[in-house]
Amino acid sequence: MIKLAINGKAITTETGRTVLEVAREAGIDIPTLCSHESLPPYGSCRFCIVEVRQRGRTRMQTSCTLPVAEGMEVQTHSARVLKVRMILVELMLARCPESPVLREMAREIGVPHCRFERVRGEKSACHLCKACALVAEMPLKPAEGLPSTFVNRSGCILCGMCVRLCDDVMKIGALGFEGRGMRRRVTTPFREPSEFCVTCGACSSICPTGAIELLRVRPQEPRPIPAEFDFGLANRKPIYIPFPQAVPRVPVIDKEVCVNFMTGGCKICEDNCQAKAIDHLQQDRIQEVEVGTVIVATGFKTVDPRRMAYYGYGVFPGVYSALEVERLVNASGPTGGEVRLRDGRTPKSVGIIHCVGSRDKKTNRWCSRVCCMYSLKLAHLLLEHTGAEIYNFYIDMRTPGKGYEEFYDKLLEEGVQFIRGRVGEVTDWAMTPDEEGKLVIRVEDTLAGFVRRIPVDMVVLSTGLEPQADAQEVRRLFNMSCGSEGFFLERHPKLAPVNTFTDGVFLAGACQGPRDIPDTVAQAGAAAAEALVLIDKGFTEQEPNTAYILEEECSGCKSCVALCPYTAVTFDEAKQKAAVNEALCKGCGTCVASCPSGSIGQHLFEDKEVFSEIDGVLAD
Amino acid sequence: MNEIPSPAPAPAPWRPRIIAFFCNWCTYTAADLAGVSRLKYAPNVRVIRLMCSGRVDPQFIVDALAKGADGVLVGGCHPGDCHYVEGNYKMLRRFRLLRRLLKNMGIEPERIRLEWISAAEGEKVKRVVNELTDAVLKLGPLNLSQKAADWDKELAALEENIKAAEAEPAAA
Numbered sequence: 001m002i003k004l005a006i007n008g009k010a011i012t013t014e015t016g017r018t019v020l021e022v023a024r025e026a027g028i029d030i031p032t033l034c035s036h037e038s039l040p041p042y043g044s045c046r047f048c049i050v051e052v053r054q055r056g057r058t059r060m061q062t063s064c065t066l067p068v069a070e071g072m073e074v075q076t077h078s079a080r081v082l083k084v085r086m087i088l089v090e091l092m093l094a095r096c097p098e099s100p101v102l103r104e105m106a107r108e109i110g111v112p113h114c115r116f117e118r119v120r121g122e123k124s125a126c127h128l129c130k131a132c133a134l135v136a137e138m139p140l141k142p143a144e145g146l147p148s149t150f151v152n153r154s155g156c157i158l159c160g161m162c163v164r165l166c167d168d169v170m171k172i173g174a175l176g177f178e179g180r181g182m183r184r185r186v187t188t189p190f191r192e193p194s195e196f197c198v199t200c201g202a203c204s205s206i207c208p209t210g211a212i213e214l215l216r217v218r219p220q221e222p223r224p225i226p227a228e229f230d231f232g233l234a235n236r237k238p239i240y241i242p243f244p245q246a247v248p249r250v251p252v253i254d255k256e257v258c259v260n261f262m263t264g265g266c267k268i269c270e271d272n273c274q275a276k277a278i279d280h281l282q283q284d285r286i287q288e289v290e291v292g293t294v295i296v297a298t299g300f301k302t303v304d305p306r307r308m309a310y311y312g313y314g315v316f317p318g319v320y321s322a323l324e325v326e327r328l329v330n331a332s333g334p335t336g337g338e339v340r341l342r343d344g345r346t347p348k349s350v351g352i353i354h355c356v357g358s359r360d361k362k363t364n365r366w367c368s369r370v371c372c373m374y375s376l377k378l379a380h381l382l383l384e385h386t387g388a389e390i391y392n393f394y395i396d397m398r399t400p401g402k403g404y405e406e407f408y409d410k411l412l413e414e415g416v417q418f419i420r421g422r423v424g425e426v427t428d429w430a431m432t433p434d435e436e437g438k439l440v441i442r443v444e445d446t447l448a449g450f451v452r453r454i455p456v457d458m459v460v461l462s463t464g465l466e467p468q469a470d471a472q473e474v475r476r477l478f479n480m481s482c483g484s485e486g487f488f489l490e491r492h493p494k495l496a497p498v499n500t501f502t503d504g505v506f507l508a509g510a511c512q513g514p515r516d517i518p519d520t521v522a523q524a525g526a527a528a529a530e531a532l533v534l535i536d537k538g539f540t541e542q543e544p545n546t547a548y549i550l551e552e553e554c555s556g557c558k559s560c561v562a563l564c565p566y567t568a569v570t571f572d573e574a575k576q577k578a579a580v581n582e583a584l585c586k587g588c589g590t591c592v593a594s595c596p597s598g599s600i601g602q603h604l605f606e607d608k609e610v611f612s613e614i615d616g617v618l619a620d
Numbered sequence: 621m622n623e624i625p626s627p628a629p630a631p632a633p634w635r636p637r638i639i640a641f642f643c644n645w646c647t648y649t650a651a652d653l654a655g656v657s658r659l660k661y662a663p664n665v666r667v668i669r670l671m672c673s674g675r676v677d678p679q680f681i682v683d684a685l686a687k688g689a690d691g692v693l694v695g696g697c698h699p700g701d702c703h704y705v706e707g708n709y710k711m712l713r714r715f716r717l718l719r720r721l722l723k724n725m726g727i728e729p730e731r732i733r734l735e736w737i738s739a740a741e742g743e744k745v746k747r748v749v750n751e752l753t754d755a756v757l758k759l760g761p762l763n764l765s766q767k768a769a770d771w772d773k774e775l776a777a778l779e780e781n782i783k784a785a786e787a788e789p790a791a792a
Contacts, residue, residue, distance in 0.1 A: 610670070
């Protein structure tokens with residue numbers, strides 16, 4: 001352990017650390033421009049210079065590269081240090097007068113103006129003293145007529161952070177230094193647009209003065225990563241928390257765009273994580289768990305509104321799906337709860353179209369059960385957030401739950417307009433002047449008796465519920481049936497709504513049919529209870545219709561043995577006869593039908609019994 | 621007093637009698653669904669319930685035809701969906717062989733039909749039953765026992781002829 005003093009304060013720390021680190025930890029602020037947690041110390045900007053007294057001698061050193069030593073005395077704000085800093089700021093401002101960060105530093109340090117000329121014969125273009133006003137109010141444009149070779153419009157102070165980051169940390173190496181002295185600059189090889197740059201944006205985000213323009217490094221718009229939870233209304237980073245209510249609420253790394261998986265570099269997140277919780281080498285694990293009961297609760301998916309081309313989703317920017325609007329009105333959503341169209345306007349009129357992809361011969365014939373209620377909810381929220389004119393286009397208003405009908409009444413009182421009719425199309429083709437620039441909803445108002453055109457700013461499509469895309473694979477895994485719509489089939493709609501035809505496999509939620517949250521929760525409780533019954537009982541009851549062998553008659557031909565999918569029929573080598581394991585036998589009777597000598601029988605479904613049934617059924 | 625004899629009742633027009641072997645899990649449930657949905661279909665099908673279409677022994681089908689059925693319908697789960705995994709595939713194998721056999725015996729292959737009907741397909745039960753009933757109506761009664769009796773008569777007549785032919789030269 002080392003003992004040193006910073007600004008007169010005694011500090012004890014381990015060896016191998018820099019003065020900058022230790023000072024920052026002790027709460028003493030030393031300004032820097034070229035230091036970063038993920039980069040080794042460089043000492044290029046010189047801002048962190050401190051006065052160090054060791055063994056009776058005083059010298060000025062950059063604290064970022066200075067290792068702590070026993071008995072050191074450091075002064076971070078002595079008169080000499082402050083003077084050095086002021087000169088540094090002036091020098092940097094001479095080079096980059098427009099940089100907001102430098103101007104801010106100048107203001108903090110108390111530099112009134114930059115005395116240095118930037119170009120021979122021209123006065124400095126820093127504008128700092130022109131009006132003796134605050135730096136922030138100064139225009140950031142350079143003076144006219146300055147030759148471009150020396151005008152550093154961008155504000156690069158040659159700290160080298162971008163180069164070191166791209167090369168050493170990201171391991172891509174698209175940027176480098178070129179030239180010496182006054183001509184030194186940061187650029188790509190041969191000043192050509194880089195083909196190696198992956199537009200990760202690390203250089204532009206680390207640049208202390210905001211000098212890097214990503215487009216000049218690689219002249220293509222970086223492809224945004226749309227956030228899945230926000231349906232592309234907002235973007236996200238490669239490392240992100242999926243949504244605020246995620247369980248567990250921990251960030252996740254997207255392997256497709258994370259630079260570490262591309263180049264093996266970066267890992268800035270790992271460096272920064274104080275809990276050391278990030279491991280890029282984590283692998284997927286396949287785990288086998290043996291269970292006795294399964295509850296299938298695989299959910300639903302919403303109808304893709306692009307299937308309904310006449311509503312213009314994906315074509316007109318003002319057409320939204322209901323889930324997108326849910327994110328817009330949500331306070332933790334991409335707009336913080338403000339309802340704004342894609343061009344930034346607040347809508348003055350909104351049309352909510354019910355039954356998109358439901359009750360429709362061309363898409364899905366069933367009613368999705370939840371859309372009327374959520375459409376009413378969105379109508380209410382949109383009215384609250386925007387005060388716009390809200391229209392709901394419905395076929396029937398389905399509000400069967402507790403308090404639902406009362407909610408509908410409330411909306412009627414609030415002045416939401418309800419038009420009974422199936423919307424034919426959404427178009428931007430204006431027939432009259434007040435339809436210009438709006439989306440026109442064409443609908444037959446069946447209660448009024450004629451076709452109407454209603455211009456709105458925003459259209460919301462209340463999409464219905466469908467089985468998941470992989471429902472067929474999932475149901476084959478559990479040997480379940482499904483109904484004609486694709487939802488999983490229950491054993492009996494009234495008497496066994498959470499059971500399937502297979503004992504031990506239960507259903508819960510929207511995978512069985514469209515339903516809302518209260519019903520799903522109730523069904524989940526029921527399924528859990530049924531599963532518990534099986535587990536608690538300690539025994540299972542078996543069907544009695546198992547197969548049995550008539551040993552005297554069995555010839556040992558083994559026709560039956562290969563047929564059983566449950567391997568319940570085996571061949572007894574000693575006796576040279578077939579044998580049925582009653583515990584495994586499920587009672588299908590396939591082996592019984594295959595026996596050429598009639599030596600297998602099935603309880604309850606004997607051959608004799610079936611022949612009698614045939615006689616009985618043909619009796620008249 | 622003489623009793624006036626009541627006229628003999630007119631013979632009833634022939635109605636096809638079709639026996640159906642339905643698997644419990646899919647097809648029987650579908651037929652139940654057709655009933656619950658009050659679907660109307662031909663009444664000529666008499667259903668025998670088995671646990672799986674794999675339980676259907678070809679003997680059952682042949683016995684049904686022999687005892688007077690005009691057609692047989694076998695219903696099972698769709699391939700890949702059998703409640704007992706593969707029973708329906710075994711039924712398919714036996715059915716194909718049986719159909720060839722019956723054709724060689726002179727029984728029209730349109731009289732027997734194998735259909736995959738899943739538990740939600742009540743409509744399909746109605747459609748298949750109606751179609752099979754129409755097909756059997758067109759083919760007419762199978763009446764195997766009558767056919768067998770006719771063949772016996774033919775054989776007896778033939779025997780008579782042969783005996784008569786053998787006796788003649790002796791008389792001449």
